[in-house]
Amino acid sequence: MKIMILVNKDFEYAGYRAGIEKLMMLNKIPDLKMVSRDWSVGPSKNRPSCIYKLGKHIIREFCISYLFDAGESTSNSQKKLDLVMNLIDEESPDYIISVSTSESTPCKEDRKRSFNGCIFMGTKFFAKDCRKLDSATQSHLYVPEGWCVQNSSICANFFDIVNKKSKNIADGMEAVPHHPANKLTIFANTEYVSLGIINVMDYSCYEKADPETYNEFKNNYSSEGEPVCLETTHAVVKMAAGQIPVLFVSPIVDRYNQFKHDVDNTWGNQNAIGSYNAGIVVANMLEILKDKLKDKL
Template sequence: MPHKRVLVIANKSWEATALMNVLLEPKGCPSEFPWPIKLSHPLPPRHDWQSPQPRGVFNFQGNVQNKPYEVRVEVWCIQDAMDPSVSPSSTKEKVRVLPKIFSGMETGVPTSNRPDLVIALGTACFPGAKSYNGCVFIGTNVFIHDPYKSNTTHSEYWHSDNTNRLINPPPGSMDFFNPRNTFFDDVLRSQVETRLLSPPMKPATKPILLADNNYTAVGVANITNYDDYAWADLEALEAFKKANRGHQKKRPVGSLETTHGVIRLQSEAPFLFISGITDRLGQFSMDVGTRPYAQNFVCAHNTGIVTAWLLPRIVSFLNTL
């Protein structure tokens, strides 16, 4: 039976670990969530990064209008495929290895090459005076700022004509936010938000799920030193505001991070990003730096909760198309 293919792509290894911990925990998932047909979790420290494997492959089966369906959900981690001698924050290295993930050649289970949906997942910053730490944002738009765009001599930088401009979502992405499809109804929010954890550093008053087709993941490329977030994030926001001025309907920021955008550029399949907020703009060293494991793991866990409860709805919807 032909099947559809969904890619869930985490950025860092600890994000993928928190995600998989949720997907393997029955109390974190809906009752119908399947056990993986392929499992590479936890990942051994000395794994074969040159032949990356998905952390897990989940096979969803069911019937829509008396027609059986099958959807394979592959959970990947970009860092798993990266050369360990290179910074795990290197945009250039991420772009080098992403085609391996999209090809599907390494899954170990039969798959079609072209994904039917791509979900970029990771932790992020959110601008504004109010703390959203622990909250999860979902959107479809991306914007990538390259602060080193004029530096064409540095061999470790990645450059693209797609930086510093608004990148529209691929066809089909907006369907997930159509009110008729009720993806983000009160039932979903209740199941998700009762499972969200509050991070230890400057948590939101209450961790919540925020989803809108207009939210934009603002990305910063070529940042490998966390100290550079202090200036690079502000610069990226200014570049985003400038690009946004020419649009009648302004796009709000959904998150500020490094990787959602380069994942989006790999394919024209429908796309969503899921961002768990770890820190306030300009406060990375305070919100994350003082307790990095606890802050990051809790917020990555929250993205896993959202993913676990959203996937069954997505699977059913894909099979109505």
């Protein structure tokens, strides 16, 4: 089986890689074997940054930002779709793991609890075209109204196993510096939905785009599942993947509509540690579930 891991931004990939390297250094993931690494950016950018073997499975890992040409905005949803779609066509993976730092949602915050530093996993995706909120955007990805997709081929049993092994899978996670969760936990459920903000390139516009996306889902599509995170990439990856199953992995780095307080002034540390936790979780998950993967998730 061929598994593709796609990590969104370069600064997220740096933290994510640090998590995996730490586990390798401590020999906690002995069956996840590094075959090669190539972190160059340029003519070889479509080559995987890392290749692993896990038993009979091949895992190829890419940073999406590395696919862009120098000077291009890596927040361009349309360009991101085109590049990821081309990469998927070349690689023909059986499964995709999409990793992207995310904001929490009000349905979680209503419980008076911060999830900063925690990880959410799911297989449902919702996307909203928010270009009207960013008048200067150069991204024009068409999103059908009410676009909401679920992977039926990633089975519920996979999530049952992840939840039963959650303590081991979360082993090694670290607290983020601002408004950290009281307990670092992973949450995995087939009903979890990642909410995608599409065609926004100006970060200042997310203050309006995030609640507009969340409210549209809750008011019109709440029967589709439980929205657990807001970000920009998982839905684009799913659009590019078509029928290939995608598992989203979202490290939460800011509370709902609290980006300015949780991330803006500590951009590096908050995102780096959140992404580090994603690396810990993905590597531990693959190592622990290696015998359960078999031919399908």
